Amino acid sequence: MAIRTFLDANVLIEVHRGKEKKRCLAIINDRRRIFVASPFLQLEVIPKAVYYRQQLEIEFYKTYFDNVRIWVNDLEAIVSLARQESERCGLAALDALM
Numbered sequence: 847m848a849i850r851t852f853l854d855a856n857v858l859i860e861v862h863r864g865k866e867k868k869r870c871l872a873i874i875n876d877r878r879r880i881f882v883a884s885p886f887l888q889l890e891v892i893p894k895a896v897y898y899r900q901q902l903e904i905e906f907y908k909t910y911f912d913n914v915r916i917w918v919n920d921l922e923a924i925v926s927l928a929r930q931e932s933e934r935c936g937l938a939a940l941d942a943l944m
Contacts, residue, residue: 850916852882854944855890858910862895862903874910882916884924886943 851873860870873879888911895903918924928942935942 848880849876849878850882851879852884852944853887855887858887858891858907861906862900880915881910881913882918883911883914884918884944886924886940890944 853873857870857873860866861874864870874881888907892904892907895907924943928937928939931937932939932942
């Protein structure tokens with residue numbers, strides 16, 4: 847059975863800027879996982895890499911997002927779920943949208 851996985855932006859960023867690269871790549875390369883993403887996740891990681899011209903990082907993000915199997919694009923549904931999760935778990939608004 848596949849594990850649906852919506853990565854936090856920090857997992858993706860960690861691959862290029864952090865000390866936990868191996869652990870993050872192990873998750874990303876886990877063949878049991880089907881990755882889920884939203885445009886908010888792209889906005890969280892891509893613009894800064896583009897601004898600082900981090901070509902390898904940009905290519906990594908492009909490859910990752912090209913391989914996402916489930917895209918969550920329904921803005922109303924995202925906001926509704928984010929509100930519920932924020933209230934249930936005490937998350938900040940933008941963290942809940944991810």
